Amino acid sequence: MAAEDAVPVEVVAAPARPDAPTDSLAWLAVPAMVLLAMAPAFLVESFRLFQLTSVVIYAVAILGLNIVTGYNGQISLGHGAFYAVGAYTTAILMASFGLPYWATLPVSAAVCGALGWGIGFPALRLGGLYLALTTFALAVAVPQVLKHDALETWTGGVQGVFIAKPDAPFGLPLSADQWMYLFTVAIAAAIFVLARNLLRSRIGRAMMAIRDQPTAAEAMGMDLAALKTRTFALSATITGVAGALSAVAVEFVSPDSFSVNLSITLFVGMIVGGVASIFGAVFGGLFVVFVPNLAEDIAGAAPGVLYGAILILFVFVLPTGFAGLLRRVAASARRTTATNDATPGR
Amino acid sequence: MAALLDVSDVVMRFGGVTAVGRVSFSVGQRSICGLIGPNGAGKTTLFNCISGIYRPSGGRIAFDGQEITGAPRHRMAGLGIGRTFQNVALFRTLSVRDNVLAGAHSRGGAGFVASALRLAPARREEAEAEGRLRPLLAMLDLASVAHVPVAALPFGTQKRVEMARALISGPKLLLLDEPAGGLNHGEVDGLASLLLDIRERFSLSILLVEHHMNLVMRVSDKVVALDFGKKIADGTPAEVRAEPEVIRAYLGEEAERHGRAA
Numbered sequence: 001m002a003a004e005d006a007v008p009v010e011v012v013a014a015p016a017r018p019d020a021p022t023d024s025l026a027w028l029a030v031p032a033m034v035l036l037a038m039a040p041a042f043l044v045e046s047f048r049l050f051q052l053t054s055v056v057i058y059a060v061a062i063l064g065l066n067i068v069t070g071y072n073g074q075i076s077l078g079h080g081a082f083y084a085v086g087a088y089t090t091a092i093l094m095a096s097f098g099l100p101y102w103a104t105l106p107v108s109a110a111v112c113g114a115l116g117w118g119i120g121f122p123a124l125r126l127g128g129l130y131l132a133l134t135t136f137a138l139a140v141a142v143p144q145v146l147k148h149d150a151l152e153t154w155t156g157g158v159q160g161v162f163i164a165k166p167d168a169p170f171g172l173p174l175s176a177d178q179w180m181y182l183f184t185v186a187i188a189a190a191i192f193v194l195a196r197n198l199l200r201s202r203i204g205r206a207m208m209a210i211r212d213q214p215t216a217a218e219a220m221g222m223d224l225a226a227l228k229t230r231t232f233a234l235s236a237t238i239t240g241v242a243g244a245l246s247a248v249a250v251e252f253v254s255p256d257s258f259s260v261n262l263s264i265t266l267f268v269g270m271i272v273g274g275v276a277s278i279f280g281a282v283f284g285g286l287f288v289v290f291v292p293n294l295a296e297d298i299a300g301a302a303p304g305v306l307y308g309a310i311l312i313l314f315v316f317v318l319p320t321g322f323a324g325l326l327r328r329v330a331a332s333a334r335r336t337t338a339t340n341d342a343t344p345g346r
Numbered sequence: 347m348a349a350l351l352d353v354s355d356v357v358m359r360f361g362g363v364t365a366v367g368r369v370s371f372s373v374g375q376r377s378i379c380g381l382i383g384p385n386g387a388g389k390t391t392l393f394n395c396i397s398g399i400y401r402p403s404g405g406r407i408a409f410d411g412q413e414i415t416g417a418p419r420h421r422m423a424g425l426g427i428g429r430t431f432q433n434v435a436l437f438r439t440l441s442v443r444d445n446v447l448a449g450a451h452s453r454g455g456a457g458f459v460a461s462a463l464r465l466a467p468a469r470r471e472e473a474e475a476e477g478r479l480r481p482l483l484a485m486l487d488l489a490s491v492a493h494v495p496v497a498a499l500p501f502g503t504q505k506r507v508e509m510a511r512a513l514i515s516g517p518k519l520l521l522l523d524e525p526a527g528g529l530n531h532g533e534v535d536g537l538a539s540l541l542l543d544i545r546e547r548f549s550l551s552i553l554l555v556e557h558h559m560n561l562v563m564r565v566s567d568k569v570v571a572l573d574f575g576k577k578i579a580d581g582t583p584a585e586v587r588a589e590p591e592v593i594r595a596y597l598g599e600e601a602e603r604h605g606r607a608a
């Protein structure tokens with residue numbers, strides 16, 4: 001049966017079980033998670049809070065990438081480009097046009113969605129590795145475009161654009177950092193819930209079906225061109241919103257913040273968190289924010305070596321990412337309880 | 347009654363190879379049509395022409411009174427043509443349940459926005475698909491493995507998943523490419539009654555490609571025989587079995603094999 005594996009690069013990891021039985025405790029889990037997500041705003045000092053804001057932003061960006069690459073099997077090595085365009089759109093709208101930060105988000109989303117659609121549509125003709133190369137080329141080109149003289153009035157050229165961090169609204173007794181963290185968490189939560197709904201729906205099944213067996217998917221009535229293009233556009237939209245949030249959180253955009261490295265970082269985060277896993281993106285975000293810092297603290301002179309070693313270790317120890325590990329732990333816990341209670345597994 | 351499927355003068359060439367040469371036949375409403383022929387006769391190729399995977403080099407295919415030659419592949423399911431694949435083409439990382447639900451794609455219309463927001467029409471569609479899923483899983487004995495990823499299942503079970511995936515869309519014509527392949531004797535018996543049962547329950551027609559002669563002869567209302575891409579016989583099972591060309595091309599080959607084995 002392995003003979004029909006025609007996928008050139010194996011991006012398919014853990015079996016998705018979006019239909020796993022949910023129990024009534026899940027309803028308690030939701031407010032618990034909300035509290036847990038909000039807590040750091042009141043417990044953690046400013047710099048750490050900024051790092052956690054970055055984690056959440058990266059998680060959103062990685063989720064966007066995971067939708068197109070993990071769930072739909074279209075490899076993108078250039079999602080940093082959408083992140084950059086989202087960030088610049090927000091920065092320019094705030095700095096040059098005086099829009100409030102929250103009002104820029106839908107615009108950045110729309111711009112990145114349109115760009116994603118425009119890239120995704122012709123890219124459909126290029127399968128697997130060629131799509132990877134095309135998106136990579138995009139990631140290489142975008143920082144240079146942002147530096148270009150013709151756009152300097154808006155982009156500020158190599159200098160970039162400075163923006164002011166927004167204060168908490170309605171006179172809430174929160175610092176700008178606290179507010180930014182909570183705002184980011186709220187937007188991220190909304191995006192994660194919508195993505196989860198989508199991936200468990202007719203459309204999400206179609207995305208995965210196309211990834212696993214395009215010929216059969218078509219025979220089931222799935223319009224590959226339309227679905228793949230829209231998936232790419234959606235993915236670009238989500239990563240673009242993450243970029244927009246990052247511009248506000250960092251209070252600054254410059255071409256050098258969006259080098260090719262960013263695209264690679266998102267890709268690494270996706271794999272470490274778990275390919276085709278929604279919440280794996282959060283682990284991916286934690287990894288890409290904290291592990292490089294950790295490597296720097298420990299191996300001051302050669303942090304790259306340590307980071308590389310940690311990555312390789314991950315590939316061997318957690319071949320399905322953090323999400324895969326959690327799934328295995330949950331499965332064995334279920335088995336244990338099932339045998340202990342002598343009740344049949346659900 | 348007009349035929350459900352009308353294949354006329356269909357030709358399929360690959361470079362210099364003519365895999366199917368001017369083949370014509372029809373499949374009636376609510377009937378089972380066997381399509382037989384030795385290896386390489388062109389059965390799968392003809393199948394792929396009907397299901398739109400190949401665009402025929404010549405000829406016409408009409409389905410349910412409508413010409414479908416060269417229609418986009420993803421339209422076929424919506425028109426009412428369901429199919430399975432000779433070597434099983436499941437969505438390997440998905441569970442049995444999700445594989446089968448994916449087969450209902452053509453019945454739905456909810457897009458990205460409606461699905462992400464779980465709007466009422468999307469939820470209704472999902473509930474409808476679930477409602478069709480349950481009896482199918484029960485009928486094909488898949489309920490106990492509903493949550494298992496299909497790649498972990500034995501071949502025979504995978505074939506039943508494919509059958510359920512094709513049936514959930516409510517097809518008028520079911521194309522089955524060697525459903526008995528890899529099954530043992532008892533399972534083939536079960537398959538014969540399953541096919542007859544499916545025809546009754548879903549009032550559909552079946553075009554059945556099969557090497558298993560007993561099965562074809564037992565369930566088919568009519569049999570079409572191909573050899574080297576040409577139609578060599580078309581009639582009731584008894585007529586086709588008696589056709590000298592068929593005996594030579596196909597049954598003869600089998601008889602030879604039996605002779606050698608004896």
Ligand SMILES: Nc1ncnc2c1ncn2[C@@H]1O[C@H](COP(=O)(O)OP(=O)(O)OP(=O)(O)O)[C@@H](O)[C@H]1O
Binds near residue numbers: 363364385386387392
């Ligand atoms: N894509 C293709 N390109 C070139 N030749 C092909 C292609 N598909 C099929 N053929 C050729 O067409 C002929 C018919 O093949 P086909 O697969 O339709 O036979 P079949 O009757 O289904 O055989 P089997 O019983 O072994 O499945 C064979 O000679 C085959 O080599």
Ligand SMILES: [Mg+2]
Binds near residue numbers: 389391432
């Ligand atoms: Mg064949």
